[in-house]
Amino acid sequence: AYDPASEILITVGVSEALQLAMLALLEDGDEILIPEPCFVSYGPAAIFAGADVTYVPTRVENDFQVTAEDIERRITDRTKMIFLAYPSNPTGAVLRRSVLEEIAEVVVKHDLVVLSDEIYDRLIYGDAYEAGHTCLPSIPALRDRTVLLGGFSKAYAMTGWRVGYVCAPTPVYEAMYKLHQYIIMSAPTASQYGALSGLLRCExxxxxxxxxxxxxxxxxxxxxxxxxxxxxxxxxxxxxxxxxxxxxxxxxxxxxxxxxxxxxxxxxxxxxxxxxxxxxxxxxxxxxxxxxxxxxxxxxxxxxxxxxxxxxxxxxxxxxx
Ligand SMILES: Cc1ncc(COP(=O)(O)O)c(C=O)c1O
The missing domain is CATH 3.90.1150.10 (Aspartate Aminotransferase, domain 1)
Structure with missing residues (x-):
């Protein structure tokens, strides 16, 4: 669980949240690993923050899943962050908890941070639904190394309302909050009430x-x-x-x-x-x-x-x- 007052920020969609997280955590010359194919704005957001992007290819033969080994092979002494985004846009791939636990070991071993875009967490099907979605920070070793991104655009079909959120340890939250206040001030109030209704009444x-x-x-x-x-x-x-x-x-x-x-x-x-x-x-x-x-x-x-x-x-x- 996260403390709403010091660990959760409501944003203008995941789009804002992911840019804030990268600006807060990445310095010029840091490296970020991003599995691809992936949603189009991750790489540009990292570049805006001054980072160098190393893409990690995923293949249909491996169900478009990234593995701990794929990631570890590309880590250098400048690697600061890994981006994970499952369920995936565009492939629809989902990572099982066992794969995420292997990735967690690599994250801890190399002292990295993970940005996890879980905007499609509610939209899973078949065996993946039976297994249940693994929220990355629910893996204990990752609780304080993960910035979790989520939003209302997909499961609540509220794309144009522009409401998302980011959950992060307090020091990261504080850095993002500062940026958020200068850049955008707040997510639209009416939209936040809409999202609240979604949470309370639309399960x-x-x-x-x-x-x-x-x-x-x-x-x-x-x-x-x-x-x-x-x-x-x-x-x-x-x-x-x-x-x-x-x-x-x-x-x-x-x-x-x-x-x-x-x-x-x-x-x-x-x-x-x-x-x-x-x-x-x-x-x-x-x-x-x-x-x-x-x-x-x-x-x-x-x-x-x-x-x-x-x-x-x-x-x-x-x-x-
Ligand atoms: C994986 C993924 N992340 C983030 C976004 C952007 O979401 P939002 O509308 O919350 O800014 C999208 C939108 O298509 C997406 O597919």
Whole structure:
């Protein structure tokens, strides 16, 4: 538990919280390790704070999970902080408690701090839901080494209300509070009342939304796989991340052409880091009807691309012969 008066700060979304935490904790030349593909603003926020970013690639073969070994291999004497963000945007990957405990050992051994973006903590499904979300500071060794970021944008569907929070040991809280007061003063009062209502009165709605996302998740993952696009099973957040390499297109080409030819919007996977190349991110935070229609259009589009790729391959074989 955290002391509301000296360890919890209400912010303008996780966006503000993560920038405050980095400004409070990072000095010029410090290094931060960030697993990728990841949400787009982590690296730039660290650079604003004067730090050098070392990205840690994660791969679909390893369910887009970062391991203690991946992290430890990249630690130098300038490494100050590790960024963790699970459930993940864009992949939907979730880390199990055993993996987090191994990472905790590395954090303690190298005297590091962890910034943990758990904005999707309530949106987990399947086995991950059965296992339960592990809040990083609930690992005793990490309680005083973690800055926990959370918010109302996702589970409460309150993105535009701009309310988030950060939980941190008092000295870190005090440094962030100072910055917060000069930069923004406070999160909007009306929005804070809205968030409070969410906490006090909307638990059933959050669960209903989670169940609806889970049904949409299964529909979109099955749809992508039937369209011939291998798709990692996301266990959290509201994105699926199909592998589109079989179409012969880059992520950018796939997203551009799908938009202009079929009017379906997806985000190129490499917008989230180099390990996202060959993937696209599809959001299922939309209606079931919208998802079903998108699946029809993506299937049609993928078939056209696969035929084109097969013809090109045939021509290449003819030319070689
Ligand atoms: C992983 C992650 N962190 C943070 C944010 C930003 O959240 P907020 O609306 O609380 O600023 C997002 C928004 O997409 C996100 O996906």
């Amino acid at each position: 059933d709605d959050v669960e209903q939304m989670r169940l609806a996302y889970d049904a949409r998740r299964r529909t979109i993952v099955d749809g992508m796989r039937s369209a011939g696009l291998p798709t990692f099973e996301p266990e959290g957040a509201f994105y699926c991340f199909p592998d589109i390499t079989s179409t012969g297109l880059s992520s950018e080409e796939f997203a551009q052409r799908l938009l202009t030819e079929e009017h379906v919007a997806v985000v190129p996977g490499d917008a989230f880091g180099p390990s996202g190349a060959g993937f696209v991110r599809c959001s299922y935070a939309t209606s079931m009807e919208g998802i079903e229609e998108a699946v029809v259009r993506i299937t049609r589009f993928a078939e056209r691309c696969l035929e084109g790729a097969a013809q090109n391959a045939g021509q290449a074989i003819d030319q070689t012969a």
